[in-house]
Amino acid sequence: MSFRQARWSEPTVFELSRPGAIGVDFPEMDEELQKELEKALNEIPRELKRQELSLPELSELEVVRHFTRLSQMNYSVSTGMYPLGSCTMKYNPVMNEELAYSEKILNAHPLQPIETIQGCLEIYWRLEQILKEVTGMSRFSFQPAAGAHGEFLGCLIIRAYHEDRGIHSKNVMIIPDSAHGTNPASAAMAGYEVKVVKSNRDGCVDIDELEKIVDEKVAGIMLTNPNTLGVFEKNIDRIVDIIHGVDGLLYYDGANLNALLGKVRPGDMGFDIVHLNLHKTFSTPHGGGGPGSGPIGVVEKLVDYLPSPLINYDESKGIFYLDYDRPKAVRKIKMFYGNFSVLVKAYAYLLRMGGEGLRRVAETSVLASNYLLHKIKKLRGVTLPFAPESPRKHEFVVSLSRLYKETGVSAKDVAKRLLDYGFHAPTVYFPSIVEEAFMIEPTESESKRELDNFYESLSKVINESYNEPEKVKSAPHNTAVGRIDEVRASHPRTMTPSWRIYVKRSGKL
Amino acid sequence: MKHPFIGLTDEEISSMLSEMGLRDINELFKDIPQELFIRGELKFSKPLTESEVSQIIKNILSKNIVLGEVKLFMGGGVWPHFIPSVVKEILKRSELLTSYTPYQPEVSQGILQALFEYQSLMAELLDVEVVNSSMYDWATALGESFRMAKRVTRRNRILYPHYISYERLEVARSYTEPSHITLQEYSQSRIDGSVDLEDLEKKMDKDVAAVYIEYPSYLGFIPSNIREVGEVAHEYGALFIIGVDPTALGIFESPGRLGADIVVGEGQPLGLPMNFGGPLLGIMGCRMDSQLLHQLPGRLIGLTETLRRERAYTMILQAREQHIKREKATSNICTNQALCAVAVAVYLSLLGKNGIVELGKQILARTWYLISRISKIKNIQIPFSKAVHFKEFTYRVEDKKAEYILAELHKKKILAGINIGRFYNDLPETILACVTEIHSRSDLDVYVESLKEVVEK
Numbered sequence: 001m002s003f004r005q006a007r008w009s010e011p012t013v014f015e016l017s018r019p020g021a022i023g024v025d026f027p028e029m030d031e032e033l034q035k036e037l038e039k040a041l042n043e044i045p046r047e048l049k050r051q052e053l054s055l056p057e058l059s060e061l062e063v064v065r066h067f068t069r070l071s072q073m074n075y076s077v078s079t080g081m082y083p084l085g086s087c088t089m090k091y092n093p094v095m096n097e098e099l100a101y102s103e104k105i106l107n108a109h110p111l112q113p114i115e116t117i118q119g120c121l122e123i124y125w126r127l128e129q130i131l132k133e134v135t136g137m138s139r140f141s142f143q144p145a146a147g148a149h150g151e152f153l154g155c156l157i158i159r160a161y162h163e164d165r166g167i168h169s170k171n172v173m174i175i176p177d178s179a180h181g182t183n184p185a186s187a188a189m190a191g192y193e194v195k196v197v198k199s200n201r202d203g204c205v206d207i208d209e210l211e212k213i214v215d216e217k218v219a220g221i222m223l224t225n226p227n228t229l230g231v232f233e234k235n236i237d238r239i240v241d242i243i244h245g246v247d248g249l250l251y252y253d254g255a256n257l258n259a260l261l262g263k264v265r266p267g268d269m270g271f272d273i274v275h276l277n278l279h280k281t282f283s284t285p286h287g288g289g290g291p292g293s294g295p296i297g298v299v300e301k302l303v304d305y306l307p308s309p310l311i312n313y314d315e316s317k318g319i320f321y322l323d324y325d326r327p328k329a330v331r332k333i334k335m336f337y338g339n340f341s342v343l344v345k346a347y348a349y350l351l352r353m354g355g356e357g358l359r360r361v362a363e364t365s366v367l368a369s370n371y372l373l374h375k376i377k378k379l380r381g382v383t384l385p386f387a388p389e390s391p392r393k394h395e396f397v398v399s400l401s402r403l404y405k406e407t408g409v410s411a412k413d414v415a416k417r418l419l420d421y422g423f424h425a426p427t428v429y430f431p432s433i434v435e436e437a438f439m440i441e442p443t444e445s446e447s448k449r450e451l452d453n454f455y456e457s458l459s460k461v462i463n464e465s466y467n468e469p470e471k472v473k474s475a476p477h478n479t480a481v482g483r484i485d486e487v488r489a490s491h492p493r494t495m496t497p498s499w500r501i502y503v504k505r506s507g508k509l
Numbered sequence: 510m511k512h513p514f515i516g517l518t519d520e521e522i523s524s525m526l527s528e529m530g531l532r533d534i535n536e537l538f539k540d541i542p543q544e545l546f547i548r549g550e551l552k553f554s555k556p557l558t559e560s561e562v563s564q565i566i567k568n569i570l571s572k573n574i575v576l577g578e579v580k581l582f583m584g585g586g587v588w589p590h591f592i593p594s595v596v597k598e599i600l601k602r603s604e605l606l607t608s609y610t611p612y613q614p615e616v617s618q619g620i621l622q623a624l625f626e627y628q629s630l631m632a633e634l635l636d637v638e639v640v641n642s643s644m645y646d647w648a649t650a651l652g653e654s655f656r657m658a659k660r661v662t663r664r665n666r667i668l669y670p671h672y673i674s675y676e677r678l679e680v681a682r683s684y685t686e687p688s689h690i691t692l693q694e695y696s697q698s699r700i701d702g703s704v705d706l707e708d709l710e711k712k713m714d715k716d717v718a719a720v721y722i723e724y725p726s727y728l729g730f731i732p733s734n735i736r737e738v739g740e741v742a743h744e745y746g747a748l749f750i751i752g753v754d755p756t757a758l759g760i761f762e763s764p765g766r767l768g769a770d771i772v773v774g775e776g777q778p779l780g781l782p783m784n785f786g787g788p789l790l791g792i793m794g795c796r797m798d799s800q801l802l803h804q805l806p807g808r809l810i811g812l813t814e815t816l817r818r819e820r821a822y823t824m825i826l827q828a829r830e831q832h833i834k835r836e837k838a839t840s841n842i843c844t845n846q847a848l849c850a851v852a853v854a855v856y857l858s859l860l861g862k863n864g865i866v867e868l869g870k871q872i873l874a875r876t877w878y879l880i881s882r883i884s885k886i887k888n889i890q891i892p893f894s895k896a897v898h899f900k901e902f903t904y905r906v907e908d909k910k911a912e913y914i915l916a917e918l919h920k921k922k923i924l925a926g927i928n929i930g931r932f933y934n935d936l937p938e939t940i941l942a943c944v945t946e947i948h949s950r951s952d953l954d955v956y957v958e959s960l961k962e963v964v965e966k
Contacts, residue, residue, distance in 0.1 A: 005616060009819075013626050013858045023859030024593055026867050029874055030950060036881065037874035041760075043897050045733060048762050050866075054633055057861035064595055067623065067855055071602040074619030078603035084612070091514055092607045095559050099566050101597070107576035109583045110786030111927050113919060119573035120785045123566075130553045145645040145787065146844035148831070156683060185831035185841035189656075191687030194836040232541050263538065264545045279844065283514075285603075287848030288620035289610040289808065290643070291788035294844075331683040335586050335648045335676055336786025344566065351562045352514065355551030360510045363534045364517050370537050371525045391537045419616050427612070430832070445514065448521035479615040481821040489813035490825045492799065496812040497639045497825065499629035501797060 003422030005480045006072035013066060014499045017056030023063045073480035074288070075424050081450050085395045085427035085439025086180065086228060088258050088280035090365075093352065096284070096345035105344060110336040114321055120340060121320035124311040127347045134350075134358065135254075135274045136267020137297030141306040142338035147255060148182035149333065150275030150294030151222065153307065155190030156330045157273060157298065158220050158249050160305040164328060167247070170219035174243075176205050178229060178431040183222040183253060192219060199433055203229040203386030207238050214242050220249040224256045225269065228431045228439070230369065230392035240270030249273060249302075257281045258443070259366055259393035262359030272299050282346035293342040304328040309337070365394040365444040368451055372442055373398070375455045379462050381406055385434050395441035399434050409465035409472050411436040416483060417464065417475035421457035512556060576783075580952055581924045584901050584943030585727070586647070586674060587786055588778045590756070591947050596780045596855045600848060610808075610844070614823040621822035624847060625810040627854035628794075634758050634857065634865070635772045636765025637794045641807035643846040644791025647775035648677040651721070651752060652684025653793065653806045653840055654771045658719035658748045659690050660804045660839070666691045668712055668720045672702065674727035675932040677752075690718070699935065701895035702730035704738050713741060719748040719771070724764065725757055728929070728941060729876070729901030730893045739768030755779055755792065756945075757899045759869035771795045778945075780856030781849055790849040803829060806840030808847075871946040872900050875953060879944050882957040886964055892936060901943045903929065903936065906964050911938040917963040923956060 029037065058066070076082070082089035108120055128140045144150035155173065162170050172195050173187035184194045195213055200206040204227065221243050225233045233239065243250055252271040258281050266274045278284050279292035286292065298306060308329045309322035322337075353361065373396045377384045381403025384396070400411045415425035415438075427439040442451055465472050476483065488494045496502045511518075517525070526532065538546075557565070575581075576589055583589070600606065604619060611617030624642040631640040644650035655667050667685070669678065671694055678692070685692060695712055696705035704722070713720075720742035725731050732738070739749040751764040753774035758764075764772045776790030777783070795801040803826070811825035831838040860868060880902050884891050888907040906914055911928040918925040926942035933939070944953065 010622065012622070012629070013854075014629065017861075022861055022864055023595070024864050026864075026871055026946065027949070029871065033874040033878055033950065036877035037870055040873045040877045040897065044731075044761070047736060048731060048733070048897075050758065050760055050762050051766065052636075053759065053763075053862045053865065055630060055857060055860070055862040055865060057863065058858055060593075060595060060859065063855060063858045064598070066858070067599045067851075068602070070619040070623050071599070071604040072619065073622075074604040074608050075613070075616035076604045077607040082609065084609055087609050089607075089609055092603075093514060094603075095563060097601065097606070099563065102567070102570055103577060104570040104573040104575055105784055106782035107581075107589070108573055108785040109576070109581060109589070109783050109924070110587060111583055111585060112575075112581075112924055113915075116574040116579070116924070117785065119570040122569050122572065126569075133551055133553050145649075145846070146842070148841040148843045149645060149649075152841055156687075159687075181830075181832040181835050181838070182841050182843050184836035185834070185838040188836035188838075189684075189687060189841050234540055234542060236545075237542070262551050263547060264541060265547060268545055268547070277844075285606045286609045286844070288605055288608045288617070288624070288851070289847030290845040291847075291849055292844040331686075332676065332679050333649070333683045334680060334787070335646045335789060339787040340785040341782075341788065348562050348566055351554050351557045351565065352559070353512070354554045354556035356510060357512055357514075357556045358551060360512065360515055363537075364515055364522070366537050367522060367525060367534050368517065371529060374529045390540050393537075415613065416615065419613060424609075424616065425613050443516075445516045447516040447518075448525060450516070476615045480618040481615055481819055482815040482817045484614050484821050484823045485814050485816050486823060489811045489823045490827070494813070495825055497628060497797075497802075497809050498632040499626075499812075500632050500638055502812055 003420060003478050005478060007480050008069040008073060010066065010069045012499055013056045013058060016058055016062055016066060019057060021057040021059045023058055023060040080422050081446055081454055082424040083426050083440045083442050083454065084424055085441040086255055088441060088443060090283055090443040091445040092283055092285040093349060096348045099348055100341040100344050105341055118320055121311050123344055123347055125313055125320055127343055130350050131276065131295065131297060135297050136265035137274050138300040139303045139306060139310065140295045140297045142295045142343060143307055143332065143334045144294035144296055145334055145339050146290060146292045147275055147277045147294040148186055150296045151182055151186035152189055153296050153333050154251050154273045154275060155187055155192060157302055157305045159190060160330045161302055162219060170217055172217045173219055174221040176223065177433050178227050179222065180228065180253060180255060187222065203231040204233050204235060205239060207235055210239065210242055214246055216246055218246050218248045220251055222251040222253060224253040226256050226259050226393035229386055229397050230395040231387055231390060232393060236269045255280060256394065259362055261362040262355055263362050267299065272302060278342055278346040283349040284342045284345040291339050291342055293339045305330055307332050361444045368442040368444065368446060369394050369396055372440060372451055372455060376458060379459055381462055395439060397434050397437050397439045399436050400438050401435040403462065403465055404436050407465045407469050409469050411438050413472045413475065414461050417461045417472045418457060419476040420478045423454055423457060579922045579924050580955065582926055582942045582944060582956060583924055585927045585941055586676065587783050587789065588943055588945060589783060589947055590778050590945050592780055592782060593859055595859060596852050599855045600852055605848065605851060611824060618822060621810050623851045623854050625812055625822050627850040628810060630854055630857040631792060632794060634755055635794055636763030637772055638797035639802060640794035641805055641809050643850045644793050644807055645846060646789035646791045647752060647773060648680035650773040650791035650793040651677055652681040654750050654773050655681055655685045655690055656688055657771065657804050657806065658750065659688060661800055662718040662748060664716050664718035665689065666693060666717045668693050668695050668717060670695060670722050671697045672726050672728050673723060702726055702732050702893045703734045704732055706734065706737055706741060709738065709741055713745045717745055717747040719750050721750040721752065723752045725754055725899045728893065728903050729898045730896035731761060731899060736767050743768065756868060756872060759865035760873055770801065776849065776853045780852040788846055788849050790846045790853060804839055807842050808845060868946060875944045875948055876900055876902065879953050879956065883960060886961050888964055900945060901941055903939050903941050905939045911940050914940060914963055918959055921959045923959055
């Protein structure tokens with residue numbers, strides 16, 4: 001297989017600017033509007049009038065061409081396999097985009113009278129019913145725009161719960177050393193002190209250590225299950241007992257839920273709060289970094305603390321409505337009610353899959369992952385740290401530290417070289433408890449042929465690492481640009497976060 | 510089970526299992542305690558086909574009545590604007606749509622350059638040097654800006670204007686309360702919305718981290734002494750934070766030139782649909798000052814070079830972010846609103862410097878037209894009538910409830926505004942109306958005539 005990404009050497013829109021060009025048109029204003037405009041412009045104090053404005057000028061075609069060329073220099077799920085661990089880069093169904101482009105969504109204002117937005121509210125309500133069943137939670141809030149946003153809200157809810165019970169001394173959040181970086185960052189933002197619990201030899205939370213560090217000051221624990229190594233925390237019942245034993249709450253980071261859909265529910269494991277990444281598990285596209293959606297589900301005793309409004313159905317009147325009459329609710333964390341158009345896509349996906357389909361997602365994503373692991377762990381220079389005999393779930397983490405010692409080729413180098421073979425790289429250097437970590441999540445979307453192709457390519461890269469390491473270390477060669485100078489990119493003297501700074505730096509226009 | 514979204518066929522599954530020495534997929538789940546498994550299948554639905562799902566969702570959505578079927582004059586944080594087809598077309602490019610955060614920049618130059626251009630175009634519009642590649646919305650950007658101000662100044666109090674958006678303030682409090690930042694209000698004039706500088710000065714001291722103002726305000730007026738507000742803030746060593754609706758900035762002076770240290774705002778009006786309130790786009794930028802820059806939350810894309818010295822783009826200053834710094838990060842934000850930022854980059858590229866000025870004029874003319882016609886209706890009061898308004902303004906009808914007015918106009922197929930009376934003690938029964946370039950002269954005349962009928966009824 002040969003791969004050549006488009007290389008356009010595309011200038012910036014600023015360099016493409018031609019004085020006088022424009023890419024839009026506006027209605028002509030009649031005399032009355034002109035008169036009002038003149039009045040208005042006369043009334044604006046001089047010191048509040050815009051003095052200078054240097055946006056580029058392009059024709060419509062130039063804009064279309066520019067951004068089309070840029071898109072051709074972007075790898076995506078539509079382009080090829082994207083086994084980026086922890087990101088669940090599954091197929092994003094095309095039909096969902098079409099549905100989300102309905103005028104009934106695009107043109108709906110969030111503050112319209114309730115009787116004119118029944119369609120939107122019904123989607124909220126129906127989606128919530130499904131998510132409740134999938135997770136075992138009692139109610140959901142859809143305000144969070146992303147997983148980390150949900151984590152932040154979850155922490156605020158934990159605080160509200162304890163304070164409502166008159167407990168103000170709980171200021172510690174327990175987080176495993178293998179957790180996503182957002183977990184400790186969210187806990188800290190919500191005012192908690194983070195205590196890290198180590199993983200044991202099986203890659204699971206070390207129960208003895210957990211017992212040692214848990215005391216009355218512990219507000220809760222934030223966990224993924226399966227964890228970021230792809231290993232199921234089989235002692236989850238012990239963890240639940242320990243945390244609940246000090247009246248702490250268990251927070252489930254849903255980033256890895258794909259592995260358990262339709263088989264095991266966070267609620268049944270004993271979790272009190274769950275966030276879901278609709279842009280991972282439920283197929284909504286990630287858009288190069290968002291918009292996503294990270295709804296929060298809670299068990300019954302925490303429902304009162306979810307932020308307002310909740311979307312309820314009034315059976316007697318037969319209408320859906322926004323419920324703000326909830327005195328214990330924590331404050332809002334986002335304008336309006338969350339990323340609605342993302343929710344529509346997730347709802348469509350869930351209906352397409354049904355209960356049976358979701359279970360199949362879990363099974364085939366786990367099979368794909370273990371199949372790759374079975375083959376990859378035999379490759380020279382590759383080792384599988386933590387519980388080598390235990391099956392992984394939807395993802396797995398191997399270490400390339402032996403390869404690095406033997407050849408000088410790092411996990412980063414291997415990742416870059418894989419790009420040359422037409423694959424997106426796995427997640428590298430995460431979790432940090434694995435040296436030269438290489439984290440692979442194939443998802444349920446890929447065929448056996450694609451999995452085999454990925455394996456073959458990785459195998460070639462490993463061979464190259466032993467035989468012609470320079471080729472790997474200087475990769476990638478077939479991509480839109482060669483390897484980036486990351487040091488220069490963030491160095492104070494060369495860092496260029498905008499075109500304005502670039503112009504200033506280079507002294508030219 | 511055959512399903513179009515599942516990659517493996519039954520034959521492939523069998524062959525993979527036998528290669529692994531397994532008989533059944535469930536052997537891969539044997540490490541999970543038996544009692545945790547769901548008995549049976551989730552019941553919410555059986556798998557449905559594309560055409561079935563499409564029909565179900567269209568049926569549900571048909572219950573909405575939206576702009577196009579009614580005339581809509583509502584803003585208040587999300588506004589109706591015209592979106593050129595080109596913006597929609599580029600957003601549908603699945604190469605951008607179905608990519609992840611650009612962790613491998615060499616294959617992600619498309620999204621990286623587009624985001625760099627968003628940052629750069631927005632930096633020009635705001636007149637600051639640095640803009641991050643997005644927060645969730647104006648409200649969360651505001652909350653983050655308050656936290657940032659505390660980290661930069663090591664002070665604990667932030668001052669905000671009386672006529673702030675209630676909802677934005679509420680969200681900001683969610684962000685500030687855990688870090689023990691005190692928020693305190695300063696007064697504004699009922700006549701023209703200008704800031705009561707005396708009151709502001711009284712509240713200033715060495716513990717004030719920042720002074721915040723909205724421009725235009727939530728109620729549509731331009732605070733005429735905004736520059737002086739910034740001067741007062743700086744006099745006390747506090748930061749000056751301006752929150753903007755960027756559609757005003759073709760006409761009105763830039764936040765940068767008004768002295769802003771940090772700028773936040775809402776990018777939705779620049780090319781994004783209302784979408785029932787989300788996704789939106791949180792704008793957040795600052796002056797190029799090393800202290801500010803290193804405390805700025807969110808993704809930043811930089812222009813740089815490859816090792817072979819070609820021009821290229823990549824994420825920069827990641828050491829501020831959660832995946833490196835964990836609990837010491839500037840923010841927990843990871844997934845943001847990247848594709849919305851791309852929409853704005855496309856929109857601003859189409860408009861260019863003349864388009865953004867023309868957009869401002871179109872909105873300004875209509876705002877003034879509507880205000881002047883409405884103010885002639887008897888029994889109507891226009892608060893802040895001495896101020897310059899842009900895009901939004903408030904009015905109240907003497908002796909009539911706002912809810913009544915809105916309901917009567919709704920009967921005439923006009924969604925005439927938002928009842929904001931409950932948020933401000935001093936503005937009872939008041940309606941916030943919004944007018945943009947999408948409204949024709951006749952739309953405006955219909956509004957005026959209909960309102961007149963309701964008022965005189």
